[in-house]
Amino acid sequence: MTTTATDFALQMERVSKIYSVGDAEVVALDQVDLTVDADEIIALVGPSGSGKTTLCSIAGGLLKATDGSVIVGGQDISQYTPKQLTRFRRESVGFVFQTVNLVPFLTARENLLVVDEIGPRTGRRAKDRADQLLGELGLADRSSNLPAQLSGGERQRVAIGRALMNEPNLVLFDEPTSALDTQLGDQVVNLIRHEMKSRGTAAIIVTHDERITHYADRVARIVDGRISAVRSARHLHRHQV
Amino acid sequence: MKLALRELWRRPGRFVVATAILALIALLLMVLGGLLDGLLAGSTGALRAQRGQLIVYSSTSRESLVRSHITPPMRKEVEGVAGVSQVAGLGSVQVGARVGGRGPRDLVPVVLFGYELPPKSLPDAVPAYGEVYADDSLQAEGVKKGGTIRLGPARTPVRVIGFLRDSRYSGQGTLWGSLATWRSVLAANRPGERAGEGVDQALVVRVAGADASGQAGAIDRATGGATKTLTIPQAIDALPGVTQQQTVFNQIIGITVVIALVVVGLFFALITVERIGLYGVLKAVGASSAILFAGVLLQAVVVTLIASAIGVTVSLALAAAIPSGSIPFVATPSRLLTSTAYLLIAALLGCAFSLRRVLKVDPAAAIGGEQ
Numbered sequence: 314m315t316t317t318a319t320d321f322a323l324q325m326e327r328v329s330k331i332y333s334v335g336d337a338e339v340v341a342l343d344q345v346d347l348t349v350d351a352d353e354i355i356a357l358v359g360p361s362g363s364g365k366t367t368l369c370s371i372a373g374g375l376l377k378a379t380d381g382s383v384i385v386g387g388q389d390i391s392q393y394t395p396k397q398l399t400r401f402r403r404e405s406v407g408f409v410f411q412t413v414n415l416v417p418f419l420t421a422r423e424n425l426l427v428v429d430e431i432g433p434r435t436g437r438r439a440k441d442r443a444d445q446l447l448g449e450l451g452l453a454d455r456s457s458n459l460p461a462q463l464s465g466g467e468r469q470r471v472a473i474g475r476a477l478m479n480e481p482n483l484v485l486f487d488e489p490t491s492a493l494d495t496q497l498g499d500q501v502v503n504l505i506r507h508e509m510k511s512r513g514t515a516a517i518i519v520t521h522d523e524r525i526t527h528y529a530d531r532v533a534r535i536v537d538g539r540i541s542a543v544r545s546a547r548h549l550h551r552h553q554v
Numbered sequence: 555m556k557l558a559l560r561e562l563w564r565r566p567g568r569f570v571v572a573t574a575i576l577a578l579i580a581l582l583l584m585v586l587g588g589l590l591d592g593l594l595a596g597s598t599g600a601l602r603a604q605r606g607q608l609i610v611y612s613s614t615s616r617e618s619l620v621r622s623h624i625t626p627p628m629r630k631e632v633e634g635v636a637g638v639s640q641v642a643g644l645g646s647v648q649v650g651a652r653v654g655g656r657g658p659r660d661l662v663p664v665v666l667f668g669y670e671l672p673p674k675s676l677p678d679a680v681p682a683y684g685e686v687y688a689d690d691s692l693q694a695e696g697v698k699k700g701g702t703i704r705l706g707p708a709r710t711p712v713r714v715i716g717f718l719r720d721s722r723y724s725g726q727g728t729l730w731g732s733l734a735t736w737r738s739v740l741a742a743n744r745p746g747e748r749a750g751e752g753v754d755q756a757l758v759v760r761v762a763g764a765d766a767s768g769q770a771g772a773i774d775r776a777t778g779g780a781t782k783t784l785t786i787p788q789a790i791d792a793l794p795g796v797t798q799q800q801t802v803f804n805q806i807i808g809i810t811v812v813i814a815l816v817v818v819g820l821f822f823a824l825i826t827v828e829r830i831g832l833y834g835v836l837k838a839v840g841a842s843s844a845i846l847f848a849g850v851l852l853q854a855v856v857v858t859l860i861a862s863a864i865g866v867t868v869s870l871a872l873a874a875a876i877p878s879g880s881i882p883f884v885a886t887p888s889r890l891l892t893s894t895a896y897l898l899i900a901a902l903l904g905c906a907f908s909l910r911r912v913l914k915v916d917p918a919a920a921i922g923g924e925q
């Protein structure tokens with residue numbers, strides 16, 4: 314079977330990232346290979362400092378790899394200039410951060426629309442999409458609330474909506490549930506899975522939280538900047554249910 | 555951009571202090587400028603109203619009208635210079651005026667001008683002997699059309715037949731009559747300064763070509779150095795105090811603009827520091843530095859325009875409230891506009907302090923645990 318590049322949401326080949334701190338060098342990623350299918354959900358687990366955030370940042374065009382190639386949805390972003398990366402982030406990936414980073418003086422709906430406002434406007438289309446997403450995320454009646462008037466779980470859902478606004482090929486979640494309690498965390502993870510699967514969007518979910526791995530198609534374990542094991546998690550989950 | 559405007563409307567509290575300070579600075583700029591304009595208008599109106607391009611003093615006058623003396627032969631020589639199309643005599647005398655309806659000791663200081671070439675806005679015909687036009691600022695002193703004013707210790711009567719605008723001189727209201735009227739007021743009240751028949755203080759000269767200052771040199775050569783000829787703008791600058799006033803006021807205005815620049819610079823630098831986290835997130839979702847900085851500039855422009863609008867409103871209210879003749883304050887559209895323009899430039903330059911910070915915000919910081 315021949316595959317074109319676009320059959321994968323992400324292909325990382327021998328990707329390394331070395332931070333230099335003063336004279337010292339920290340190898341955060343060491344020759345990482347990782348491939349994510351077009352509609353696959355990967356859980357990325359590993360101890361603190363193992364390189365999870367670094368991997369996500371590189372996959373999402375927030376950081377440049379020191380070495381190796383990074384292809385997202387068919388675009389090789391390894392040689393992109395900062396300007397190209399900005400555009401790539403605006404158009405092709407979504408981020409959900411650990412701490413909820415909504416714009417505090419904008420309503421839930423406006424927080425989604427920000428994504429449209431910082432790029433070439435699409436106007437009506439963006440508004441329709443924002444309303445649709447808010448509906449799917451169960452926030453239809455919260456759309457004109459400011460972040461301070463939302464619960465933690467609701468805020469995280471708004472952040473998920475924002476990440477989906479640009480119809481990304483790949484969404485990167487960096488510990489999306491760590492600020493939530495177990496029950497809320499569960500809800501949010503279910504929602505993420507539902508949203509990803511219904512759109513056929515790929516996702517990498519970074520977590521310390523083993524429960525999340527049950528919702529993922531595969532679990533990648535990273536230790537000291539190396540991916541040590543990738544196992545399929547989906548069938549495990551099915552067995553447990 | 556929308557984001558920047560929304561922040562302004564939704565969090566006005568953050569911008570209120572900066573707007574208030576800028577509004578005070580705007581008002582200060584406009585009041586200083588208005589005072590300068592008022593002072594200058596009050597001391598230069600008579601010269602600005604002249605229809606000629608040149609004014610000829612005697613060379614010993616040190617460019618002062620009252621010390622100047624032009625004799626008939628000198629006038630003949632000036633009239634003979636090629637390119638000179640009209641020569642008209644001008645005389646002035648400063649006297650205390652008794653205006654009907656005021657107390658006997660309540661004199662209004664005025665300057666009476668005698669002219670041949672009518673100032674702008676006056677009809678071509680020079681008034682008959684004993685009749686004058688009055689500057690309209692004298693209306694506030696009780697001068698009325700058709701009324702009689704008595705000038706100086708000799709109480710020489712003159713009748714007011716009309717008014718003209720913006721013709722004040724050395725901070726005083728002016729009266730405009732024929733040279734004969736001027737000679738007789740001068741002779742009656744200042745016997746020592748009496749000007750003989752045909753003697754003027756200065757000449758107002760109209761020239762044909764565009765090169766007025768070249769003609770000035772030609773006139774002074776023709777009189778063999780007996781005259782000192784200035785263009786009207788030069789004559790205005792030579793008035794006592796005019797350039798000094800301008801220099802001092804413009805220095806204060808300059809310093810005020812610099813203060814505005816620093817205020818805006820500091821304010822937006824602080825706000826930018828507070829927003830580093832927010833900017834990181836926005837950059838992570840694809841906002842460029844350019845669009846974020848444009849938001850800062852937009853906010854600075856809006857804040858400055860609001861502050862300027864407050865300054866303009868208060869200036870206009872002040873100008874309306876100040877009784878005419880008490881404080882020489884005028885609020886002209888051009889002064890209000892230039893003050894606003896200076897503030898806008900200061901605000902935009904002030905924002906430049908924040909540019910580096912906006913550029914430096916690292917989108918990767920948004921996803922890491924760094925905030």
Ligand SMILES: Nc1ncnc2c1ncn2[C@@H]1O[C@H](COP(=O)(O)OP(=O)(O)OP(=O)(O)O)[C@@H](O)[C@H]1O
Pocket residue numbers: 332333334339340341359360361362363364365366367368922923
């Ligand atoms: N900006 C940076 N400068 C220097 N070193 C860094 C930087 N960011 C991360 N590192 C180092 O790189 C390594 C990987 O960091 P990373 O943030 O990717 O780990 P992580 O797996 O996300 O950890 P955690 O679970 O605690 O979030 C760590 O040793 C960290 O100290």
Ligand SMILES: [Mg+2]
Pocket residue numbers: 365366367922923
């Ligand atoms: Mg991390």
